[in-house]
Amino acid sequence: MLLSLTLLPLMASAVSGSWSGSGVGGVVSVGGQTLASRPLMPVIPPGATLLRITWRIKLLSAPPLGLRIKLCSQDKCILLDSLSGQKNVEGALTANGPFYFIYSVESQGQLLPPLNVVSNQLTISYR
Incomplete structure:
Protein backbone atom coordinates (compact mmCIF):
# COMPACT_ATOMS: atom_id res chain seq x y z
CA MET A 1 0.00 0.00 0.00
CA LEU A 2 2.83 2.38 0.84
CA LEU A 3 4.37 1.75 -2.59
CA SER A 4 1.11 2.57 -4.37
CA LEU A 5 0.81 5.84 -2.44
CA THR A 6 4.39 6.70 -3.35
CA LEU A 7 3.77 6.10 -7.06
CA LEU A 8 0.49 8.05 -7.14
CA PRO A 9 2.10 11.42 -8.03
CA LEU A 10 4.04 9.77 -10.89
CA MET A 11 0.92 8.14 -12.28
CA ALA A 12 -1.03 11.39 -12.06
CA SER A 13 1.62 13.27 -14.02
CA ALA A 14 1.70 10.63 -16.77
CA VAL A 15 -1.76 11.48 -18.11
CA SER A 16 -1.87 11.14 -21.86
CA GLY A 17 -4.30 12.36 -24.47
CA SER A 18 -4.72 13.78 -27.92
CA TRP A 19 -6.02 16.89 -29.63
CA SER A 20 -7.19 17.42 -33.22
CA GLY A 21 -7.68 20.58 -35.21
CA SER A 22 -8.09 21.59 -38.81
CA GLY A 23 -8.14 24.69 -40.94
CA VAL A 24 -8.44 25.93 -44.46
CA GLY A 25 -5.36 26.46 -46.57
CA GLY A 26 -4.62 28.99 -49.25
CA VAL A 27 -3.03 29.40 -52.68
CA VAL A 28 0.54 29.58 -53.95
CA SER A 29 0.59 30.69 -57.58
CA VAL A 30 4.32 31.39 -58.10
CA GLY A 31 7.29 29.19 -57.25
CA GLY A 32 9.41 30.47 -54.38
CA GLN A 33 6.41 31.86 -52.49
CA THR A 34 5.63 30.66 -48.98
CA LEU A 35 2.16 30.05 -47.58
CA ALA A 36 1.53 29.74 -43.84
CA SER A 37 -1.73 28.19 -42.66
CA ARG A 38 -3.88 29.81 -40.05
CA PRO A 39 -2.66 28.88 -36.57
CA LEU A 40 -3.95 25.73 -34.91
CA MET A 41 -4.21 26.28 -31.15
CA PRO A 42 -4.24 23.02 -29.15
CA VAL A 43 -5.74 22.90 -25.69
CA ILE A 44 -3.51 20.58 -23.70
CA PRO A 45 -2.33 20.39 -20.08
CA PRO A 46 0.62 22.60 -19.08
CA GLY A 47 3.91 20.72 -19.15
CA ALA A 48 2.68 18.06 -21.58
CA THR A 49 5.21 16.42 -23.89
CA LEU A 50 4.35 16.00 -27.55
CA LEU A 51 4.81 12.36 -28.61
CA ARG A 52 3.31 11.84 -32.06
CA ILE A 53 1.65 13.82 -34.82
CA THR A 54 -0.76 12.69 -37.50
CA TRP A 55 -1.57 14.98 -40.41
CA ARG A 56 -3.73 15.06 -43.52
CA ILE A 57 -3.56 17.73 -46.20
CA LYS A 58 -6.06 18.03 -49.05
CA LEU A 59 -5.12 19.81 -52.27
CA LEU A 60 -7.40 20.86 -55.12
CA SER A 61 -5.04 19.28 -57.68
CA ALA A 62 -1.96 17.07 -57.72
CA PRO A 63 0.99 18.42 -55.73
CA PRO A 64 3.49 20.33 -57.86
CA LEU A 65 7.09 19.16 -58.21
CA GLY A 66 9.25 20.71 -55.53
CA LEU A 67 6.47 21.01 -52.92
CA ARG A 68 7.87 21.28 -49.39
CA ILE A 69 5.59 21.10 -46.36
CA LYS A 70 6.70 21.85 -42.82
CA LEU A 71 4.87 21.79 -39.52
CA CYS A 72 6.06 24.53 -37.19
CA SER A 73 5.50 25.23 -33.51
CA GLN A 74 6.66 28.29 -31.59
CA ASP A 75 10.37 27.69 -32.10
CA LYS A 76 10.95 24.72 -34.42
CA CYS A 77 9.80 23.22 -37.70
CA ILE A 78 9.85 19.66 -38.97
CA LEU A 79 9.64 18.56 -42.59
CA LEU A 80 6.59 16.49 -43.55
CA ASP A 81 7.39 14.03 -46.33
CA SER A 82 3.87 13.46 -47.67
CA LEU A 83 0.33 14.86 -47.73
CA ALA A 95 3.55 20.70 -27.24
CA SER A 107 10.60 26.23 -58.58
CA GLN A 108 10.61 29.44 -60.57
CA GLY A 109 7.75 31.11 -62.37
CA GLN A 110 4.02 30.63 -62.38
CA LEU A 111 2.55 27.36 -61.10
CA LEU A 112 -0.01 25.83 -63.46
CA PRO A 113 -2.23 24.81 -61.83
CA PRO A 114 -1.50 26.80 -58.67
CA LEU A 115 -1.00 25.00 -55.37
CA ASN A 116 -4.42 25.26 -53.75
CA VAL A 117 -4.53 23.88 -50.20
CA VAL A 118 -8.14 22.98 -49.42
CA SER A 119 -7.56 21.90 -45.81
CA ASN A 120 -4.93 20.80 -43.32
CA GLN A 121 -5.65 18.60 -40.32
CA LEU A 122 -3.40 17.89 -37.36
CA THR A 123 -3.74 15.43 -34.48
CA ILE A 124 -1.21 15.51 -31.68
CA SER A 125 -0.71 12.86 -29.02
CA TYR A 126 0.84 13.95 -25.77
CA ARG A 127 1.83 12.72 -22.33
Missing part, protein backbone atom coordinates in the same frame (compact mmCIF):
# COMPACT_ATOMS: atom_id res chain seq x y z
CA SER A 84 -0.67 12.52 -44.91
CA GLY A 85 1.13 10.44 -42.36
CA GLN A 86 2.27 9.92 -38.79
CA LYS A 87 5.54 10.78 -37.14
CA ASN A 88 7.06 10.28 -33.70
CA VAL A 89 8.22 13.74 -32.62
CA GLU A 90 9.06 13.41 -28.93
CA GLY A 91 11.38 16.31 -28.16
CA ALA A 92 11.31 17.65 -31.75
CA LEU A 93 8.46 20.14 -31.20
CA THR A 94 7.03 21.87 -28.17
CA ASN A 96 2.07 24.16 -26.84
CA GLY A 97 0.87 25.86 -29.98
CA PRO A 98 0.25 27.56 -32.09
CA PHE A 99 1.08 25.13 -34.90
CA TYR A 100 1.38 26.21 -38.54
CA PHE A 101 1.66 24.31 -41.79
CA ILE A 102 4.18 26.05 -44.07
CA TYR A 103 3.96 25.38 -47.81
CA SER A 104 6.52 26.31 -50.44
CA VAL A 105 7.31 25.18 -53.97
CA GLU A 106 10.95 25.06 -54.99
